Amino acid sequence: MAKHITTPLSDETIASLKAGDQVLLTGVVYTARDAAHKRLIALIKEGKELPIDLQGQVIYYVGPAPAKPGDPIGSAGPTTSMRMDPYAPTLMEHGMKGMIGKGMRSKEVRDAMVRHRSVYFAAVGGAAALVAKRIKSAEVVAYDDLGPEAIRKLYVEDLPLFVIDDIHGDDLYEQGVAKYRKA
């Protein structure tokens, strides 16, 4: 059974999540991928204010397809998270509590998740039309010039996710392979 959770993620919610859990996430999430991360980190280095408040927030690594008329967003599945690994620990230092993407994270990112009590979720990659159905609104809040890579504020309802990395350092990808590997 999937757990229902809401954003911003409370410390209590975060503590209850374990690698392998299936969750349905409701609330605001922000989109950001490579180019937006690069800009956010540059602002942090310069000591400037960020265009979004990261406290307790969840970042979804996605570059959506354009919305058809009448839709809030186009197909919007996760992108590969490891490309954001160089930036993620700094964003966690600034309050980010959750990340949604797909694929493995580096040891540095997993250590930072334990340290900052953040979680990493995976959405089903390539199920992008289906994921888009769970996104109820979307607006660009920064970096419009980046096109699909702009930062968007999304409101999602019951977005189906898997907990990959929890605050105890456990990882679903490692557990999955260990369970089913035959050679």
Add this chain to the structure above:
Amino acid sequence: MGCTKQRVIQAGDIADAMETLCISACCNLPKENLKRIEAFAAAEESEVGRQVLEMILENHRLAAREQRPACQDTGLAVVFLELGQDVRIEGRDLVEAINEGVRRGYEKGYLRKSVVSEPLFERKNTRDNTPAIIHTSIVAGDKLKITLAPKGGGAENMSGVAMMIPAAGVEGVRKFVIEQVRKAGPNPCPPVVVGVGVGGNFEVAPLLAKKALVRPMGSKNPNPAYAALEDELLEAINKLGIGPQGLGGSTTALAVHIEYAPCHIASLPVAVNLNCHVSPHQSITL
């Protein structure tokens, strides 16, 4: 000496065909892809794995029904042209016609524009998904076959090439292919399609691997030795335990396709190009 009559194809028709291909390839996945995923879903050992495969199937059907791209990453427009040598193209430049079709298709189909004009310093989005990557072969005849294989970045990043020595042999190829899929783990959106190119040289092997990906999913190499290696590799890869989306399971790959070419007496180039479970491609012949 006979004089072969040239057949004229209008560049405008090529652009129109490209526009249609871009939209259709991203929304309507080949039937054999869905059949293949259904078959693997029935045999998947992990319950979560089965659930993920069912979601993927639901997604792919939804994409076709509502004409939405199955994946938001509608990729680089990788185009294979088989241009009959008796064809003359009229109207304008062939490359420009292809790019015009890509520009229109990605706009009208609400497809994502994922191309930056320069890779290292500015990385500025071209905003129309051009230029396409075009591979042209001149062939006999008076037709033009256009195959479009939109290629996402996630699986592409997990691809690799090795310049092996001939002594490495079948065992070397086997190890390299399996290791490439193992290392990629959950990143390329498994279950994947594994395109393998063997032979040629440094630039030909990856092109063979890419061409292998546009074969109908699950088709066999006509050479029985290579077909047997495809089966063997698929079985070995599906013992890795990675499973659908890397969450664990028996369906890590849907197919292994190998293409080969003659090579130098000193060489054994091998390339692995991974594709995700969406694996879109479509052709039109003019």
